Amino acid sequence: MNARVLVVTAVPPERDAVTRAAPCPPQPVELPGTAELRRVVWTLPGPPGAEVELDVLAAGVGPAAAAAGTATALTAAVLAGAPYGLVVSAGIGGGFGPAPGRAVVASRIVAADLGAETAEGFLPVTELGFGTSVHLPPAGAARELAGAVDGVLGPVLTLSTVTGTARGAAELVRRYPDAAAEAMEGFGVAEAAAGYGVPVLEVRTVSNAVGPRDRAAWRVPEALSALTGVFRAAAPLLGTWTTSGMPRGSHG
Numbered sequence: 001m002n003a004r005v006l007v008v009t010a011v012p013p014e015r016d017a018v019t020r021a022a023p024c025p026p027q028p029v030e031l032p033g034t035a036e037l038r039r040v041v042w043t044l045p046g047p048p049g050a051e052v053e054l055d056v057l058a059a060g061v062g063p064a065a066a067a068a069g070t071a072t073a074l075t076a077a078v079l080a081g082a083p084y085g086l087v088v089s090a091g092i093g094g095g096f097g098p099a100p101g102r103a104v105v106a107s108r109i110v111a112a113d114l115g116a117e118t119a120e121g122f123l124p125v126t127e128l129g130f131g132t133s134v135h136l137p138p139a140g141a142a143r144e145l146a147g148a149v150d151g152v153l154g155p156v157l158t159l160s161t162v163t164g165t166a167r168g169a170a171e172l173v174r175r176y177p178d179a180a181a182e183a184m185e186g187f188g189v190a191e192a193a194a195g196y197g198v199p200v201l202e203v204r205t206v207s208n209a210v211g212p213r214d215r216a217a218w219r220v221p222e223a224l225s226a227l228t229g230v231f232r233a234a235a236p237l238l239g240t241w242t243t244s245g246m247p248r249g250s251h252g
């Protein structure tokens with residue numbers, strides 16, 4: 001059976017950077033609603049017919065759009081009898097140290113602004129008695145992926161608001177001293193994947209340093225071309241980490 005992987009990006013240029021890595025042109029796949037998937041396929045070495053199929057979605061910017069798009073694609077795949085075995089949140093991101101063009105693979109996917117502000121500081125949603133604020137990618141797969149793409153393995157923060165001041169960056173570093181990158185979608189993708197019991201990875205290529213806002217300094221083309229390189233190196237590996245991808249509660 002082919003390995004099926006859902007890759008969720010925010011915007012079309014990120015989606016196209018992923019599909020450019022493939023050995024063949026992307027094919028459109030319709031989803032319910034307005035979103036459209038692009039399918040690319042790698043033939044794997046080994047038994048004839050073994051393939052890894054990547055469906056790549058530009059779900060929109062921010063965790064809400066990411067969760068909605070991911071859930072739609074996961075549901076459509078289950079209803080079609082072809083569930084995904086792995087979900088990957090992918091795109092560009094801000095680096096807490098890694099230089100522009102460097103890849104960061106999430107060891108933890110952290111909702112860094114989900115909670116409550118108090119006079120004593122930020123309280124994560126878990127300390128309010130609700131839900132979760134961290135999703136854990138499979139440790140071995142995350143480590144192997146980081147190795148394959150010469151990337152940094154570390155926590156990736158999800159925020160609804162891009163950090164734009166030195167003070168904001170310092171506060172995040174105080175709360176998450178080992179954070180490697182920030183972006184706006186990973187936690188939303190991970191929440192949807194968790195609802196289906198499908199493992200999740202996050203990979204970002206750095207476009208800018210986290211800190212005082214200087215949009216003109218973002219190295220977007222360099223980060224997008226690094227994202228293509230990440231998928232060129234990693235796509236065949238992704239197929240080896242897929243599970244059966246059935247929804248929670250549907251296992252016998």
Ligand SMILES: O=C(O)c1cccc(C(=O)CC[C@H]2O[C@@H](n3cnc4c(=O)[nH]cnc43)[C@H](O)[C@@H]2O)c1
Pocket residue numbers: 010011013014060061062091092093094095161162163182183184185207208209210220
């Ligand atoms: O202007 C362009 O050509 C362009 C092409 C591709 C992507 C973009 C984006 O602006 C993507 C927004 C996306 O990037 C993530 N991101 C990047 N840097 C940061 C950051 O410092 N903090 C948080 N998020 C960042 C984020 O996931 C956005 O969805 C533009």
